[in-house]
Amino acid sequence: RMVMKKSKTIGVLVPDITNPFFSTLVRGIEGVLYRENFVTMLCNADLDTKKETDYLEELSRRGVDGYIIASSAISNQAINDSLRKKNLPYIVLDQKKAEGYSDAVLTDDLSGGKLAGEHLNQLGHQKVAVVLPENATENIQTRLTGFQKIYPNAVLVHAELSKDGGRQAAKEIVKADVTAIFAINDELAFGLYLGLADVEKRIPQDYSVIGYDNIDMCEYVTPQLTTIAQPIYELGQTTANLLLERVEQPEKNWEEKTLPVQLIKRFSTARLK
Ligand code: RIB
CATH class of the missing domain: 3.40.50.2300 (Response regulator)
Known part of the structure; x- marks a missing residue:
């Protein structure tokens, strides 16, 4: 070149x-x-x-x-x-x-959101929440749109796009009537691990959690995180x-x-x- x-x-x-x-x-x-x-x-x-x-x-x-x-x-x-x-x-x-x-x-954020929804749906979850920032960027909005094709009535819980955001969001999640959570990225999902543990809830027994990105840490947490992999x-x-x-x-x-x-x-x- x-x-x-x-x-x-x-x-x-x-x-x-x-x-x-x-x-x-x-x-x-x-x-x-x-x-x-x-x-x-x-x-x-x-x-x-x-x-x-x-x-x-x-x-x-x-x-x-x-x-x-x-x-x-x-x-x-x-x-x-x-x-x-x-x-x-x-x-x-x-x-x-x-x-x-x-x-x-x-x-392909649209397919990614849909894949997350289909996975939770196949596991029999009816009531689900999505954790995402309030003013989400376009790529994340598209992810949500894909998920809503499967779960039009998903509860939206707003959080900053970070581990701490996820930890805080756990407090809202436990007030909602849901059994599964789509964290719009893996960092939020890891925050949920800690936030749900704070209130003595277990993954996946109490809540199924699916993330997005597939960063390396997904394999190093317990339980290992189910996620949508971006290349x-x-x-x-x-x-x-x-x-x-x-x-x-x-x-x-x-x-x-x-x-x-x-x-x-x-x-x-x-x-x-
Ligand atoms: O983890 C960072 C997130 O923000 C990713 O999902 C990426 O797509 C970015 O938009």
């Missing part, structure tokens, strides 16, 4: 580096960039719009060759002003929705490859790729007794 650019640097913006989903994602990106002699410049946004806009401007001042944006706190206005108007190559994924002016990589590492690789193609060929047509997800059955979900 012949790339003749100035800084050989790609800026990567993620919302929360403490979540292993994003460290695996960045590892996938970085592996590809390293192989192509690019440096990865990582910016953690912390769901803070000011921080994101500052980073975007600073990266552009440093003359990075392209941007990978996984964080929704970056407004379309900021992207427009800092990147599009200057014809800088960028690609959006995960929490950042594609607006039709860039390449994009998605995972996280591959998502990072695909994104980096697509961006480098764009850096080389700025004029080619926009591309959008969707990667598949799958159900990973483990031991946190069980048949309703």
Whole structure:
């Protein structure tokens, strides 16, 4: 691959580096960039719009060759002003929705939500809850829409997208009349493990719990977490490859790729007794 650019640097913006989903994602990106002699410049946004806009401007001042944006706190206005108007190559994924002016990589969130619903349904659960953030990003909304195809009346419990959010949500869950819980990501599910234990509830005897992402920790908790696997590492690789193609060929047509997800059955979900 012949790339003749100035800084050989790609800026990567993620919302929360403490979540292993994003460290695996960045590892996938970085592996590809390293192989192509690019440096990865990582910016953690912390769901803070000011921080994101500052980073975007600073990266552009440093003359990075392209941007990978996984964080929704970056407004379309900021992207427009800092990147599009200057014809800088960028690609959006995960929490950042594609607006039709860039390449994009998605995972099949609609099927993922449906798979989670079908799994709980097959186990005989009638009353279920979904734990998710109140102002969920588009990818997470789509996950919910898929789940609601199976459970239109699922109880929605709002929580911050973190382990602590899940722990807090357990207090609401025990007040609701449900036997199974769809945690919209694995971090929330791990929070539920602790939160439900706090009130002496057991998984899966009292509640079946299914997560989303399939981060490494799923296998190291008891019971091992049933989840919907996103191809996280591959998502990072695909994104980096697509961006480098764009850096080389700025004029080619926009591309959008969707990667598949799958159900990973483990031991946190069980048949309703
Ligand atoms: O765990 C991080 C979550 O937020 C994932 O589900 C990912 O898709 C992101 O949107």
